[in-house]
Amino acid sequence: MPEEIVSGIYRIPVPLVGNPLKELNAYLLKGADGNLLIDTGFRQPACREALFSGLRELGVRRGEVEVLLTHLHSDHAGLAPEAAGERTIYISEVDRPSLDDRSYREKYWGIMDVRFREEGFPRHLMAKMNETNPARSMAPPSGGHYEGLADGQILEKGGCRIQCLLMPGHTPGQMCYWLPERGILFTGDHVLFDITPNITSWPIMPDALGSYLESLNKIRAYEPALTLPGHRKTGDLKARVDQLLCHHQRRLEEALSVVKAHPGRGAYELAGHMTWKIRASSWENFPVAQKWFAVGECMSHLDHLTALGRVRRETADGKAVYYAV
Numbered sequence: 001m002p003e004e005i006v007s008g009i010y011r012i013p014v015p016l017v018g019n020p021l022k023e024l025n026a027y028l029l030k031g032a033d034g035n036l037l038i039d040t041g042f043r044q045p046a047c048r049e050a051l052f053s054g055l056r057e058l059g060v061r062r063g064e065v066e067v068l069l070t071h072l073h074s075d076h077a078g079l080a081p082e083a084a085g086e087r088t089i090y091i092s093e094v095d096r097p098s099l100d101d102r103s104y105r106e107k108y109w110g111i112m113d114v115r116f117r118e119e120g121f122p123r124h125l126m127a128k129m130n131e132t133n134p135a136r137s138m139a140p141p142s143g144g145h146y147e148g149l150a151d152g153q154i155l156e157k158g159g160c161r162i163q164c165l166l167m168p169g170h171t172p173g174q175m176c177y178w179l180p181e182r183g184i185l186f187t188g189d190h191v192l193f194d195i196t197p198n199i200t201s202w203p204i205m206p207d208a209l210g211s212y213l214e215s216l217n218k219i220r221a222y223e224p225a226l227t228l229p230g231h232r233k234t235g236d237l238k239a240r241v242d243q244l245l246c247h248h249q250r251r252l253e254e255a256l257s258v259v260k261a262h263p264g265r266g267a268y269e270l271a272g273h274m275t276w277k278i279r280a281s282s283w284e285n286f287p288v289a290q291k292w293f294a295v296g297e298c299m300s301h302l303d304h305l306t307a308l309g310r311v312r313r314e315t316a317d318g319k320a321v322y323y324a325v
């Protein structure tokens, strides 16, 4: 059931079945100049049903809406081509090629696979991962008319003036959308309130966590009357940014002490010594997708420690290992 949050802005909850994120927030901006949909859900039946019945209730048909994506992840972008039809799908220019350039996407996944193997991620688990990862199986299909957005660019759509704010970290091209006249900020997955956004390693962002921390400080300067995140509930932006900054400081310290206690190991083993909220009896029994995210998160912390000069990364025979400096 869609709800009107403020005049002309509606939230359509889209369930993410079996996913720890639980629900995606799609937002519809209804204006005299047309409709704009922010984010869509996975390309899977439960999401499709929720999104399109929500839009129908709001008097919007498939193909009658332009789409604005906060970032490239499949739980946000998966249904964009179906929703927009012949109309435009906007996304940051940085994230755009991952969606509309198949060879770019394949090259990207190839580089990531090499990195995960270097870090010791077992080959048989990688194969299993590639079959089941929703990021890969539920991504938007080819097709769709994408247009890239630049940092600071203004869009006038859905009855609103929207300023695009590039906030690299969660993805290289993660964007927040700021409505200055109304004091409304759409954060996508840059700031979430009841879950910590996943920060992993990216081929085109050598220190993703460093970029993310910088972007947190950048968004902290805004004073929205209302913050609308990509998943679940809203809250106080500054207080939440401070919590996230603290969280990553603690995680950096934890990663450093794990490297000190287990020198000469790769991220796969090191991640097994860090603490995780996932309920599993041991690191071996972690569900494979969660293991993938955990190792990615461990890597982004190791990359940042490396950039800070606290940790040294050495590679030999296709294997990467870490030492405290």
Ligand SMILES: [Zn+2]
Pocket (backbone or CB within 6 Å): 071, 073, 170, 189
């Ligand atoms: Zn995301």
